[in-house]
Amino acid sequence: METAANTTLTATDRCILESYIPVVKGLSEYLGSGYEVVLHSLEKPDESVICIMNGHYTGREVGSPVTDFALEMLERIKTNEGAPYMTYMTQNKNGEPIRSTTIAIYGENHRIIGFVCINFYMNIPLFTFIQENYTSEHINFFTETFAENSREIIEKQVVKIRDEVLTDKTISSNNKNKEIISRLSSCGIFNLKDAVILVAELLGISKNTVYLHLRHI
Numbered sequence: 001m002e003t004a005a006n007t008t009l010t011a012t013d014r015c016i017l018e019s020y021i022p023v024v025k026g027l028s029e030y031l032g033s034g035y036e037v038v039l040h041s042l043e044k045p046d047e048s049v050i051c052i053m054n055g056h057y058t059g060r061e062v063g064s065p066v067t068d069f070a071l072e073m074l075e076r077i078k079t080n081e082g083a084p085y086m087t088y089m090t091q092n093k094n095g096e097p098i099r100s101t102t103i104a105i106y107g108e109n110h111r112i113i114g115f116v117c118i119n120f121y122m123n124i125p126l127f128t129f130i131q132e133n134y135t136s137e138h139i140n141f142f143t144e145t146f147a148e149n150s151r152e153i154i155e156k157q158v159v160k161i162r163d164e165v166l167t168d169k170t171i172s173s174n175n176k177n178k179e180i181i182s183r184l185s186s187c188g189i190f191n192l193k194d195a196v197i198l199v200a201e202l203l204g205i206s207k208n209t210v211y212l213h214l215r216h217i
Contacts, residue, residue, distance in 0.1 A: 007042040013107035017041050017114050020105065021051045024116065028053035032132035034124035036098075038117040040066050042074070048114075057121045058092050070102055070115050077104060077112060084112070090119075097122040150192040157189050158202045177203055181213040190214065 009017075020039050028037045036058060039051040048066035055061050069090070076082030084104035091097055099120040107113035147153045161183045165171055171179050180203065189195050196214075200207040 007045075007111075007113065009041070009043045009113055010108050013111075013113045014041075014043075016107050017050065017105065020114070020116060024051045024053060027118065031118070031120075032129070034121050034129055034132070036117075036119040036121065038115075038119070040070065040115040040117065042066070042112065042114055045071070050114075054121075057096075057098065057119060066115075067117075070117070073102060074104070074112060092121075150195075151198060154189055154192060154195055154198050155202065157184060157187055158199055161187075162203070177205060177209070178213045178216075181210055182217050185214060185217055 017039070024037045024039045028035065031037070033054060036052070036054045038049055038053075038055070038060070040048040041050045042048060045066045047063040049055075049060055049062055049064040052060055052062060052064075055064075069088075073082060073086060077084055084106075085101065087099070087101045089097065090100050099122060101118045103116045103118075104112045105114040105116060145153050145156050147156075158180070161180050165176050165180050165183070168179075181199065184190065184195075184199060189199070196207050196210045200210045203210075
């Protein structure tokens with residue numbers, strides 16, 4: 001039976017693990033400084049950590065080994081005795097409480113090739129936690145549409161951009177539709193299904209006209 005100590009990863013497995021690196025970094029930025037986020041590879045359990053954010057809470061860095069808990073969890077999953085994720089309480093070397101989640105990562109042939117671990121340092125000052133999660137001083141603000149379907153997204157963008165272009169006196173009347181379509185293209189709207197048809201309908205032009213403008217962008 002293959003154990004964590006001799007897991008051989010394929011090129012695809014390694015690509016899968018590498019794809020989790022921006023996930024780890026993004027989660028760390030979103031969750032804040034009170035969370036340690038770790039990516040483990042089981043190719044070399046003795047130095048399994050391949051990406052870690054805020055590792056000072058557990059004193060770990062890239063190249064640190066996998067935990068005993070993760071190894072036990074791996075064996076339970078292999079024998080169908082455990083779920084591929086678990087949330088639990090633990091503590092660091094200083095005895096400080098940490099709330100943890102460990103999630104298995106699957107590679108080719110449904111083999112577990114690594115773990116993502118999220119550890120919340122529960123002794124983080126309340127002021128720091130509130131400042132990072134409830135203030136927007138250091139966070140970018142963007143308008144985002146949480147739609148039930150793609151039509152809603154297309155309609156909202158068309159209305160917004162159309163209003164901008166129609167009120168812009170520096171754009172000639174003959175170029176209004178071309179500019180609208182150019183801006184919609186820059187927003188990625190035409191990656192959505194049937195966007196050309198719907199944009200044509202909303203602008204009162206033919207879909208061939210939309211395609212014509214798209215070809216000249």
